[in-house]
Amino acid sequence: MQAQVEAARRSETGVLHGRKIIDEIKASGVEFIPCLPDIHTSEGLLRPLWREPGLKMIRVCKEDEGVGICAGLSYCGKRALLLMQHTGLLDSINAIRAVGVEYELPICMMVGLLNKEPGVPPSQSKHYGVRVAGPILDAMGVAHHVVETDADVGVIRQAIEGAYAQGHPVVLFIGGQALP
Amino acid sequence: MTMLRDEALRLLARHVTDDIVVAVYTTAFDWIAIRNSPLNYIMTGAMGLGSSHALGLALGRPDKRVLVLDGDGSLLMNLGTLVTIAEVAPRNLIHFVFENGTYEANGSHRTPAHGHVDFSGLAQAAGYRSCHTFDDLATFANEVGGVVGEPGPVFVTMKVEPGLSPKFDYDYMHGPRVRKEFRAALAGSA
Numbered sequence: 353m354q355a356q357v358e359a360a361r362r363s364e365t366g367v368l369h370g371r372k373i374i375d376e377i378k379a380s381g382v383e384f385i386p387c388l389p390d391i392h393t394s395e396g397l398l399r400p401l402w403r404e405p406g407l408k409m410i411r412v413c414k415e416d417e418g419v420g421i422c423a424g425l426s427y428c429g430k431r432a433l434l435l436m437q438h439t440g441l442l443d444s445i446n447a448i449r450a451v452g453v454e455y456e457l458p459i460c461m462m463v464g465l466l467n468k469e470p471g472v473p474p475s476q477s478k479h480y481g482v483r484v485a486g487p488i489l490d491a492m493g494v495a496h497h498v499v500e501t502d503a504d505v506g507v508i509r510q511a512i513e514g515a516y517a518q519g520h521p522v523v524l525f526i527g528g529q530a531l532p
Numbered sequence: 533m534t535m536l537r538d539e540a541l542r543l544l545a546r547h548v549t550d551d552i553v554v555a556v557y558t559t560a561f562d563w564i565a566i567r568n569s570p571l572n573y574i575m576t577g578a579m580g581l582g583s584s585h586a587l588g589l590a591l592g593r594p595d596k597r598v599l600v601l602d603g604d605g606s607l608l609m610n611l612g613t614l615v616t617i618a619e620v621a622p623r624n625l626i627h628f629v630f631e632n633g634t635y636e637a638n639g640s641h642r643t644p645a646h647g648h649v650d651f652s653g654l655a656q657a658a659g660y661r662s663c664h665t666f667d668d669l670a671t672f673a674n675e676v677g678g679v680v681g682e683p684g685p686v687f688v689t690m691k692v693e694p695g696l697s698p699k700f701d702y703d704y705m706h707g708p709r710v711r712k713e714f715r716a717a718l719a720g721s722a
Contacts, residue, residue, distance in 0.1 A: 384591065408591070411619060412584075413612025420581035424588020427573075427715055432588070450577030455711060 366471075368501050368528035370396035373462075374404055376508035381516075382431045382460070386410040386418035390437035390464035396530030398435065415440030416447035422459050423451045431516060434461045438485045441523065445488065452521030453492055459521040460512050465498075468527050474498060489523055496523040533667040536695030537630055540666075541566050541601075543673050544628075547680050548599065550721055552589050555601040556582040557637045559630050560705065561698035563601055570717030574705050580609030583617060583627055590622040590684075593718070597624050599680070604631040605643050607651065617685050618659030625684040627655070630692050637700070655687035667691035 374397070377385075385407055389398055402409055412418045418434035425432045436444075441463045452459035467479040477483045489496045495514075497507045508524055515522040537559065545567040553572050555563040560574040573589065576582045586600040607613070607629050617625065633646030652663040662682050666672040666689070679688060704710065 384588075410587075410591075410616070412616050414610070416578065416581060417584040417587075417610065417613055417616055419578075420576070420584025421588040421591075423577075424573075424585040424590075425592045426588075427718055428589060428592025429719075430588075430592040447578040447581060450706075451581070454706065455575060455577055456708075 366501050368396070368499065368505075368526070368530050370400050370530040370532055372502050372505045373397055373499070373508065373526075373530060374400060376505050377433060378404075378406060380431065380509045380512035382407070382433045382512065384408045384410060384421070384425055384430060384432040385435055386412045386421045386432065387435040388412060388415055388418075388437070388440055390435075390466060392437065392464035392466040393435070393526055393530050396532050397526070400532060401435070414443070416444040419444055419447040419451050419459055423455070423457050426457050426516075431512070432460065433512070434459065436461065437464045437466050438481055438525070439466070441485060442481065442488070445492075448494065448521055449492060453494065456519040457521070458515035458519055460515050460524075461521070462524045462526060464526045470528065471500075474525065474527065485525070494521050494523060496525060498525045498527045500527040534691045534693045535667065535669050535672065537632070537690075537692040538562050538566065538695035539669055540630075540672060540690055540692060543669065543676055544680075547677050551597040551599055552586075552593070552718070553599045553601065554582050554586040554589065556603050556606050558694070558698065558700075559601045559603055561700060562695070565698055570713040571721065572710075573714055575710050575714075577706070580606050582606055583613045584610065586625060586627070587613070587617055587620060587622065590625040591620070594622070594624055596721070597626065597680075598622075600625070600627045602627060602629045603636070604629055604633065604646075604651065605635040608643060611654065614655050614658035614660070614687075618655075621659075621661065621685055623683045623685075626680055626682075626686045626688065627660070628688045628690055630690045632692050632694065636694065652687055652689040660685045660687040663687040663689075665689040665691070
């Protein structure tokens with residue numbers, strides 16, 4: 353019986369719902385979302401975000417544009433979250449270095465970890481891009497967190513609030529396939 | 533024909549009031565020598581991102597006009613910004629590119645395809661509301677007032693050569709003082 357309860361609990365908490373992520377994003381006071389699509393978060397998160405009232409979506413051509421947009425908004429007292437794939441994060445390292453870290457600005461990023469294996473920590477992924485993203489951010493002194501299941505979504509609000517309160521960038525990796 | 537950049541900036545400065553002015557690299561140093569203001573935003577950090585910062589500012593403060601003083605080398609690093617800005621279409625954004633055909637801050641090496649690239653043509657194709665090109669001061673002097681009064685996004689190519697030899701004070705540009713002053717000035721600016 354206990355095993356069945358435990359299995360049921362794992363089943364319940366082992367998934368990630370885009371709805372829960374969106375609720376946390378909105379509870380964090382985020383108003384603008386510069387974004388590029390990532391197949392990892394496409395259906396469960398990005399498409400529902402476009403339908404979500406109260407959020408202003410901005411299609412960008414390249415991820416580092418979003419870093420600049422978030423910076424400009426931050427001076428206006430407006431909160432933003434840049435949504436992208438981990439490949440875009442790697443492509444934006446110089447912008448994050450200059451604008452986020454050196455200028456001490458709250459550049460908040462939600463990053464799909466495409467190809468991350470379910471239940472496997474990013475550091476142990478067999479995919480090089482997934483494996484190195486965290487250590488690169490560590491080397492830069494950029495805080496990062498992994499949101500794998502619904503049980504992890506509470507970190508989203510905490511991380512965004514902290515970034516705006518203290519003036520630093522933060523990365524929220526989406527490690528699980530977000531379900532609609 | 534070309535214009536001396538500082539002379540063109542002096543003409544532009546006559547039409548700037550309490551606007552936010554996002555200026556990049558060499559043009560930024562020229563600009564702050566001509567019109568120092570806490571609403572100058574010179575801390576764009578990574579090359580190419582000036583207009584992206586400006587888009588954020590334009591969206592965050594739709595009550596204020598935002599002028600971008602971009603460079604051609606900078607814009608070439610972020611051409612997608614033209615498409616992004618055109619889609620968002622902020623009415624309060626005026627995007628100047630000062631085209632001198634070189635990466636002036638990095639030794640004045642020539643930019644790719646200088647003389648062939650039509651920046652205003654690119655912006656028009658991307659969907660900017662109106663686009664202009666100026667290569668002589670007299671025409672610019674006559675038209676600049678009307679251009680900066682148009683609803684954005686407006687794009688303006690300025691064919692220039694260096695005029696002033698500005699002081700390259702990167703510690704000031706990237707230091708905390710300009711960010712603090714800008715934040716306070718913007719918060720206090722109706």
